[in-house]
Amino acid sequence: MKPAKRTMDIEYAIRDVVLPARELEKKGIEIIKLNIGDPDKFDFDTPEHMKKAVIDEMKNFNGYGDSEGLLELREAIVQREKKKNNLDISVNDIVVTTGVTESIQMLFGALLDPGDEILVPGPTYPPYIALAKFFGAVPVPYRTIEEENWAPDLDDMRKKINEKTKAVAVINPNNPTGALYDKKTLKEIGNIAAENDIIFISDEIYDMITYEGKHFSPSFMEDIPLIILNGISKVYLSPGWRVGWTIFRDYNEKLNEIREGYLKQARVRICSNILTQKGAVAALNGPQDHIKDMIAKLRERRDYIYKRLNDINGVSTQKPGGAFYIFPKIDGDDKKFVLDVLNKVHVLFVHGSGFCPVYGKGHFRSVFLPPIETIERAMDALEMYMKK
Numbered sequence: 117m118k119p120a121k122r123t124m125d126i127e128y129a130i131r132d133v134v135l136p137a138r139e140l141e142k143k144g145i146e147i148i149k150l151n152i153g154d155p156d157k158f159d160f161d162t163p164e165h166m167k168k169a170v171i172d173e174m175k176n177f178n179g180y181g182d183s184e185g186l187l188e189l190r191e192a193i194v195q196r197e198k199k200k201n202n203l204d205i206s207v208n209d210i211v212v213t214t215g216v217t218e219s220i221q222m223l224f225g226a227l228l229d230p231g232d233e234i235l236v237p238g239p240t241y242p243p244y245i246a247l248a249k250f251f252g253a254v255p256v257p258y259r260t261i262e263e264e265n266w267a268p269d270l271d272d273m274r275k276k277i278n279e280k281t282k283a284v285a286v287i288n289p290n291n292p293t294g295a296l297y298d299k300k301t302l303k304e305i306g307n308i309a310a311e312n313d314i315i316f317i318s319d320e321i322y323d324m325i326t327y328e329g330k331h332f333s334p335s336f337m338e339d340i341p342l343i344i345l346n347g348i349s350k351v352y353l354s355p356g357w358r359v360g361w362t363i364f365r366d367y368n369e370k371l372n373e374i375r376e377g378y379l380k381q382a383r384v385r386i387c388s389n390i391l392t393q394k395g396a397v398a399a400l401n402g403p404q405d406h407i408k409d410m411i412a413k414l415r416e417r418r419d420y421i422y423k424r425l426n427d428i429n430g431v432s433t434q435k436p437g438g439a440f441y442i443f444p445k446i447d448g449d450d451k452k453f454v455l456d457v458l459n460k461v462h463v464l465f466v467h468g469s470g471f472c473p474v475y476g477k478g479h480f481r482s483v484f485l486p487p488i489e490t491i492e493r494a495m496d497a498l499e500m501y502m503k504k
């Protein structure tokens with residue numbers, strides 16, 4: 117029996133490399149895993165007041181909730197967006213999802229017909245490619261320029277727009293490059309979207325995790341239809357809770373039908389997890405102290421890995437401005453490199469081509485989430501491998 121063709125092409129590089137690593141682990145070999153962007157796998161933990169909110173709700177109510185998400189959570193999101201981005205939205209502009217990944221899935225389900233095109237960052241978080249293809253659409257990567265700290269190549273973006281292009285997706289701060297875009301860059305992308313009447317999709321899941329600069333949401337441009345994706349996985353250290361949301365910011369009411377298509381999908385999947393939505397309310401309304409601590413730890417780790425990588429012969433890298441990824445350059449086939457490093461010195465990275473076959477190749481992605489001692493062991497091992 118054959119599966120549906122749409123499943124044949126699905127790839128998720130970040131998890132695909134786990135299988136060969138598991139084989140080694142079965143043989144009793146310890147692997148340093150720098151492949152997955154999950155802070156809770158290292159010395160970060162979900163704040164206690166969030167956990168308490170989930171436990172309290174479990175004792176209180178375990179029924180279904182509204183498909184759009186808990187009103188209380190949507191109210192907290194409205195307030196957060198007003199405070200952080202001076203964004204004026206109402207609870208009706210928000211749909212809570214089972215993580216941003218589900219936001220992308222339902223958004224693409226509502227937006228993309230077979231043959232439609234969507235501009236995605238090159239390189240990008242892999243579901244932007246996999247889910248566009250799943251719906252028969254064509255993800256078109258726009259170049260980001262390594263030498264300019266992975267800023268989007270606006271000319272390339274312009275060239276790749278045609279009558280089939282529905283939207284441009286921007287991930288800021290970026291996964292996998294760690295790039296943080298300035299306001300001017302966002303404005304220029306906004307202008308391109310406006311000139312071509314396409315939607316600006318802004319993935320802001322790492323918005324509070326920045327090192328030198330500040331994160332800007334494109335919401336300061338009021339005349340473009342904007343869809344913002346965000347959630348608690350990263351900033352609130354709870355990826356396993358699976359809470360995200362989609363915001364339709366649409367002052368000119370251009371997105372009404374797409375929003376309705378999105379809501380229909382939200383209704384058929386009933387609702388996202390009610391208990392962890394309560395945890396997300398606590399996250400947004402409660403103390404924010406953990407963010408400062410997290411950034412202080414991550415900044416130290418970023419500075420360390422950045423220096424170590426650039427000191428290794430045959431490896432060079434830009435300095436990430438946000439998120440917790442670094443995307444160094446190497447010579448040759450990146451997938452072979454990643455598998456060889458795994459097999460020979462037992463460190464697991466992700467091959468760059470898994471984030472974009474064109475603009476990711478010849479690179480690999482590492483997280484810098486673990487304590488310095490672990491990163492040090494990984495860098496010593498990589499250095500030894502490169503010397504050999």
Ligand SMILES: Cc1ncc(COP(=O)(O)O)c(C=O)c1O
Binds near residue numbers: 216355358
């Ligand atoms: C850019 C980006 N968007 C979305 C996600 C997934 O978020 P969630 O856990 O909310 O599905 C990730 C996870 O790594 C990501 O890097």
